Amino acid sequence: MNLTVLWNLLVTGILRGGLYALMAGGLALLFGVMNICNFAHGELFVVGAYVAYFAYVTFGLPPLLAILIAAGASFLVGALLEKSLILPLRRRSKGEWIMNTFLLTSGLSVVMQNTAQRVWGVRYRGITQYWAGTIRITPTMSVAVDRAVAFLIAVVGITGFWLFLRRTNVGRAIRAVSQNETGAMLVGIDLDNIQTLTFALGSMLAGLGGASMLSLIPAYPFAGGKPNITSWFVVTVVGLGNVGGSIVGGFIVGLVESFAFFYLGSGWQDVFSLGVIILILLVKPSGLFGSEVKGVLER
Amino acid sequence: MTDVTQSNQTDSSPTRSIWPAVWRWLQDSPIQPVAWPLLAILLLLPVVFRDAYLHRLLAASLLFGAQAMVFDFTGGYINAVNFGFAAFVGLGAYTSGLLAVNAGISPWIGMPAGALAAGLVGFITGALTLRLRGVYVSIMAWFVGLALMAVTYAMVGLTRGAQGINVPYLLETPDTLPYYYILLGMTVVIYVVLRLVIHSRVGLAFKAIGQNFEAARASGVDPTRYKLINFTLSCACAGLLGGFYAHFVGVLTPGMMVTDNTIEVMALSYIGGTGTLLGGLVTAFLITPLFDYLKGLMEIRLIIYGMLLILTMILYPAGLDGLFQWLVGRIKGRQKQG
Amino acid sequence: MLEVSQLQASYGPLQVIWGVSLHVEQGEFVALIGPNGAGKTTTLRAIMGLVKPLSGTIAFNGQTLNGLKANQITRKGISFVTEDLDLFDGMTVHDNLILGGFSLHDRAQVEGTLESVYDLFPILAERHRQLAGTLSGGERKMLAIGRGLMLSPSLILVDEPSLGLAPKLVLAVFEALKQLHERGSTILLVEQNVYTTLHMTNRAYVLENGQVVMEGPSSDLLRNEHLQRTYISMGAAGEGGFPAPADGGGPAL
Numbered sequence: 001m002n003l004t005v006l007w008n009l010l011v012t013g014i015l016r017g018g019l020y021a022l023m024a025g026g027l028a029l030l031f032g033v034m035n036i037c038n039f040a041h042g043e044l045f046v047v048g049a050y051v052a053y054f055a056y057v058t059f060g061l062p063p064l065l066a067i068l069i070a071a072g073a074s075f076l077v078g079a080l081l082e083k084s085l086i087l088p089l090r091r092r093s094k095g096e097w098i099m100n101t102f103l104l105t106s107g108l109s110v111v112m113q114n115t116a117q118r119v120w121g122v123r124y125r126g127i128t129q130y131w132a133g134t135i136r137i138t139p140t141m142s143v144a145v146d147r148a149v150a151f152l153i154a155v156v157g158i159t160g161f162w163l164f165l166r167r168t169n170v171g172r173a174i175r176a177v178s179q180n181e182t183g184a185m186l187v188g189i190d191l192d193n194i195q196t197l198t199f200a201l202g203s204m205l206a207g208l209g210g211a212s213m214l215s216l217i218p219a220y221p222f223a224g225g226k227p228n229i230t231s232w233f234v235v236t237v238v239g240l241g242n243v244g245g246s247i248v249g250g251f252i253v254g255l256v257e258s259f260a261f262f263y264l265g266s267g268w269q270d271v272f273s274l275g276v277i278i279l280i281l282l283v284k285p286s287g288l289f290g291s292e293v294k295g296v297l298e299r
Numbered sequence: 300m301t302d303v304t305q306s307n308q309t310d311s312s313p314t315r316s317i318w319p320a321v322w323r324w325l326q327d328s329p330i331q332p333v334a335w336p337l338l339a340i341l342l343l344l345p346v347v348f349r350d351a352y353l354h355r356l357l358a359a360s361l362l363f364g365a366q367a368m369v370f371d372f373t374g375g376y377i378n379a380v381n382f383g384f385a386a387f388v389g390l391g392a393y394t395s396g397l398l399a400v401n402a403g404i405s406p407w408i409g410m411p412a413g414a415l416a417a418g419l420v421g422f423i424t425g426a427l428t429l430r431l432r433g434v435y436v437s438i439m440a441w442f443v444g445l446a447l448m449a450v451t452y453a454m455v456g457l458t459r460g461a462q463g464i465n466v467p468y469l470l471e472t473p474d475t476l477p478y479y480y481i482l483l484g485m486t487v488v489i490y491v492v493l494r495l496v497i498h499s500r501v502g503l504a505f506k507a508i509g510q511n512f513e514a515a516r517a518s519g520v521d522p523t524r525y526k527l528i529n530f531t532l533s534c535a536c537a538g539l540l541g542g543f544y545a546h547f548v549g550v551l552t553p554g555m556m557v558t559d560n561t562i563e564v565m566a567l568s569y570i571g572g573t574g575t576l577l578g579g580l581v582t583a584f585l586i587t588p589l590f591d592y593l594k595g596l597m598e599i600r601l602i603i604y605g606m607l608l609i610l611t612m613i614l615y616p617a618g619l620d621g622l623f624q625w626l627v628g629r630i631k632g633r634q635k636q637g
Numbered sequence: 638m639l640e641v642s643q644l645q646a647s648y649g650p651l652q653v654i655w656g657v658s659l660h661v662e663q664g665e666f667v668a669l670i671g672p673n674g675a676g677k678t679t680t681l682r683a684i685m686g687l688v689k690p691l692s693g694t695i696a697f698n699g700q701t702l703n704g705l706k707a708n709q710i711t712r713k714g715i716s717f718v719t720e721d722l723d724l725f726d727g728m729t730v731h732d733n734l735i736l737g738g739f740s741l742h743d744r745a746q747v748e749g750t751l752e753s754v755y756d757l758f759p760i761l762a763e764r765h766r767q768l769a770g771t772l773s774g775g776e777r778k779m780l781a782i783g784r785g786l787m788l789s790p791s792l793i794l795v796d797e798p799s800l801g802l803a804p805k806l807v808l809a810v811f812e813a814l815k816q817l818h819e820r821g822s823t824i825l826l827v828e829q830n831v832y833t834t835l836h837m838t839n840r841a842y843v844l845e846n847g848q849v850v851m852e853g854p855s856s857d858l859l860r861n862e863h864l865q866r867t868y869i870s871m872g873a874a875g876e877g878g879f880p881a882p883a884d885g886g887g888p889a890l
Contacts, residue, residue: 037434088613096378098434100612103380103569107608110562114601169739176725176736182687183723185707186716187784188740229445236438267453274446281427281439 004140009258015147015216017254018154019209023227024234024246025158026205032241033178033198036086037102040109041206042228046116048074048207049219053125056214063130067153067211074207075200081108082199087192109228116221126218146215153212158247161205165243174198178241206231230257233273237280239287249288329498333577334490341483345476354475358482360587362544365486367567367579369536372493374565375574376506377526379429379436383444384537385560387417390447391538392545392555393458396466399546401457406469410542414535420447421534422527429526436530444556451553463552466545478547485543486580489536493576496532501525559601566604569611572620582619638663638823639684639715639792644693646676646683652691653679655847661792661825666818668834668855669827670868671844677827678720680844681794685717686710697792712740716785720796722777726770730761730780733769737787747787754783757813775806782813786822793817796827811837831868835859 023041030036051073055066089104090097129146136142165171176184177194185191209227210219217223231246234253238245256276260269280288325332341361345354366388373379381387391413398404398412420443428439451458458464470477496502504520545551564579567586571578590597611618639661646654653676661667669677682688684695686707695702702710711717716737725733734754738747755762758779764772769780778798785793795814799807807830815837818824828834835841835855843851843864851858858864 037438085609085613092613092616096433098432099378099380099437102382102434102437103565104609104612106382106558106562107566107605107612109605110559110601111605111609114599114605118599118602169735172728172732172736173739175728176739179725179727180723182707182719182721183725184736185687186685186711186719186723187736187738188708188711188788189736190706190708232438233442236435236442240434265453267449270449271446271453274442277439277442278427281431281435 005262007141009262010255011143011147013255013258014251015151015254016258017251018151018158019213019227019250020230020234020254021247021250022154022157022205022209023231024238024250025161025243026202027231028235028238028241028243028246029174029198029205030202031235032243033174034086034195035098035101036199037098037105037240038199038202039102039105039228040081040112041105041202041231042224042226043109043112044074044078044203044206044224045210045227046112046219046221046224047077047203048210049214049217049223050116050120050125050210051207052211052214053127053219056130057125057127067130067208070211071157071204071208074210075204077207078203079196079200081203082196086195086199090195109224113221113224120221122220122222124218124220127215129215150212150215153208157205157208157212161201162244162247170194170197174201233277235287237277237288242287245288329494330491331494331577337577337581338487345479351475354479356588356591357584358475358479358547359591360584361479361482361486361580362540362547363564363567363587364580364583365482365489365540366537366564367571367583368486368493368576369489369533369540370564371568371571371573371576371579372497372536373530373533374568375576376497376502377529378433379425379526379530380433380440380565381421381530381533381537382437382441382558382561382565383424383447384440384564385558386444386447386556387421387534387537388541388544388560389451389551389553389556390420391417391541392551393451393541394538395542396464396545396551397457399467400464406467406542406546410539410546413542413545414539417538417541418531418535421537422531424534425527425530429530430523441558444558444561448553448556451556458553461553463550466549466551468549469543469546482543482547485539489539490576493532493536496529497576562608563601563604566608570607570618572618572623573616575618575620578618578620638698639825640694640696641680641684642694644680644683644695645691646679646688646693647691648676648679648688653847654683654690656693657844657847657849659842659849659852661823663791664821664823665840666814666824666838667826668838668841669825669844670829670831670834670841673829675844676847677844678796681717681796681825681827684710684794685715708740711788714788714791715794716788716790716792717794718781718785718796718798720800722781724769724777724781724784727768729766729768730772731765733780733784734761734765734787737784738789740788746789750787750789754786757786757816758783775802775809778802778806778810779813782810782817786817790822792823792825794825794827797829798826799828799830807833831864832859 023045027038027041030038030041048070052066052070055061055069056063061069085104085108086101089100129144131145131149133145134142135145135148165175173184173189173194174197176187176189177191177198181191184194206227210217210223217227230253231250234249235242235246237253238249257269257273260272264272322332325335345357366384370381370384373381391410394413394416395406395409398409399406404412424440424443425436428436452460454460469481497506501520502525504518505522505525567582568579570586571580571582590600596603615621617624641660642658644654644657645652653674657676657680659667659669669680671677679688683690684702686702686705686709690703697710697713697715700713702713725736728736734751735747738750741747755765760776761779761783764776769777772780782795782798785795798810798814802810811833814824814826826834826838835858838855840853841855841858842849843858851861851863
């Protein structure tokens with residue numbers, strides 16, 4: 001393999017890794033804090049992509065602003081979904097909560113996909129790039145500015161999210177809820193608010209991914225399928241609910257995928273991924289970095 | 300039947316007493332009492348309405364309904380939602396179809412072979428995940444399903460990939476009615492087998508202890524083993540129905556394994572009411588013709604399924620069966636008053 | 638300050654509180670004692686809104702607390718140190734304490750209280766960067782009490798702080814509570830360790846089978862014959878508190 005090919009594979013892998021880290025981080029947050037398996041996570045990616053497209057192309061806003069608006073919109077959609085669907089489900093359901101969230105959100109995913117199809121058709125709404133130009137490193141190795149900035153946005157998003165969780169009072173409150181709900185209530189944290197906020201945040205991360213990757217993955221009703229599958233793959237591999245692990249895992253999976261695609265082709269790459277996950281579940285069912293805090297085995 | 304004669308002798312008013320005894324026998328048998336009138340209706344419907352279009356609708360409804368029933372066997376009884384269900388159906392379909400196309404093997408052997416293949420993959424999936432928390436089974440089955448679909452797309456030499464393959468029909472006749480009765484027969488057999496498992500000593504014990512693993516250990520029931528039997532059997536039945544589908548429709552594409560199809564079957568079973576087996580079956584007969592008559596609805600079919608699923612989860616977890624039981628309760632209450 | 642009247646509540650499907658009335662006044666150190674299963678913990682949980690009362694009223698500074706959620710009651714200025722402590726095990730001691738002041742918006746006040754908590758429990762200051770899950774039993778109790786203090790509460794409810802601690806550590810925890818009271822805190826303490834508790838507190842209620850069977854100044858109760866016979870002699874002799882009551886008591890809590 002020559003250096004150029006290797007370089008390109010690395011660039012693609014890391015860029016995709018950034019996207020997966022964003023999405024998987026959000027997905028893991030939802031499980032860690034709320035015990036929610038969100039199957040509609042990919043649909044929030046699509047929300048981000050559509051909003052960014054309309055803001056950037058239809059309204060001609062500057063790229064960065066369009067992406068920010070898209071992230072904000074996904075945040076709002078997430079909050080709305082939590083208040084209108086998840087909260088009533090929580091009030092209603094006894095036991096089997098995790099499975100119920102999985103079923104509810106899979107219904108939601110189908111509704112959102114097909115509604116988008118009815119409203120906007122199956123047409124691809126993509127852009128060639130937000131930012132023109134390439135950064136040349138050596139005569140044969142280069143990166144498109146657009147890709148580099150998209151990656152930067154992902155990194156900033158992840159870092160900001162991480163700092164928010166670690167350094168702010170509200171971030172601490174989110175982690176507190178994930179560790180001990182009674183304790184959280186007893187220091188005055190409102191569980192309902194934190195849960196809405198958490199869902200909105202997770203949605204925002206997915207939306208940010210959709211918006212910043214618009215040049216790579218155009219907006220269309222079923223654009224969320226692949227990112228959804230992959231972020232689920234990441235959180236299962238590292239262990240459900242592990243936010244930090246999911247971020248690292250996102251990058252690893254991005255790289256592995258990029259190389260597997262090169263060597264195996266698109267069809268067999270999925271088969272390869274499955275083999276990996278079977279092996280991991282055989283050896284360590286809680287996932288690579290899984291903690292037993294939430295309990296993986298049936299009790 | 301011995302129950303009936305005994306109670307006849309002991310009871311003072313034999314003309315009226317036979318019904319409670321029959322009722323009791325029906326309640327005690329593995330077959331749900333509702334199944335009998337339902338079977339009669341399904342047998343008679345195509346005879347009463349002699350219309351080719353209607354026969355096709357009935358067959359389509361039954362195919363969906365049987366899948367919903369098989370799905371509910373795991374979803375409703377061991378709370379393991381098989382999220383790769385459509386792929387297991389597809390595995391059965393492709394196994395039987397490819398055997399017929401490439402080796403000239405009769406569909407009558409191909410269909411059980413499809414069941415075997417799906418059951419085997421189901422066994423492996425279950426063995427890896429059923430000791431974990433419920434949702435792991437779903438995720439794993441989903442990944443297995445995605446991989447099966449990917450393999451089917453990728454093995455172009457064998458499956459012709461996205462182009463799909465043409466499969467010989469099960470019967471010579473273009474008439475749908477014989478297919479319908481064959482499928483009905485298969486559905487009845489599957490139903491009885493599933494009920495026997497549910498009604499077995501281990502099945503009843505499992506139901507009693509539920510997911511309480513402390514109680515399970517104390518009572519000597521191995522929940523994981525029961526769940527594995529259940530899951531494997533359900534996957535095998537899915538494969539069998541897939542085999543039928545292959546030789547009924549005659550065309551197979553990998554797209555049949557897509558997750559949306561699983562969600563459709565899942566929605567049917569949850570709307571019908573989980574843990575009932577027949578709820579999803581009845582729902583299929585209500586919803587499938589509705590979509591077919593109203594072509595406009597067909598296009599937003601998945602939106603409706605999804606919404607109904609969401610509404611069922613939030614508002615009325617008992618599903619249509621809950622509604623039915625409530626109605627029965629009301630009517631019985633009336634009778635007692637009157 | 639706190640006024641509970643005719644409280645009835647259940648623990649799971651079993652009713653364990655049958656008409657409990659009690660009150661705590663500003664600056665008091667009040668004990669709620671009684672055998673295992675008498676309903677002491679359920680009483681506290683009902684006050685905090687963690688258990689929904691079947692009937693009866695709970696008022697704090699004249700405002701009714703019935704129907705409020707635990708986080709709202711906390712914001713009224715009541716801290717609850719539970720039996721299980723309910724710490725955030727994956728977070729540092731410092732973060733646990735800071736979260737204790739979550740509902741306060743005055744950062745300077747939180748910083749100030751943090752200093753006084755470290756002053757009261759120097760060991761916490763020493764371990765402020767350690768994860769709560771890695772602390773010893775005694776340190777965890779102190780962290781839980783410290784976290785409760787971060788709210789600058791007007792009333793602190795403490796549930797069985799002596800539970801599972803070695804005698805020396807029990808004394809340390811009690812010493813801390815005594816200091817707290819001397820610094821002006823109002824405390825409602827649930828304990829099984831009757832002898833020490835009565836020596837420390839102003840007043841006490843004795844709860845048996847979900848009802849208050851005795852109440853009064855702690856010094857009077859120390860001399861009470863019934864208590865002397867059933868609990869205190871035992872408590873003075875050994876570590877322990879209550880033997881099982883004659884009728885077998887209520888359900889174990």
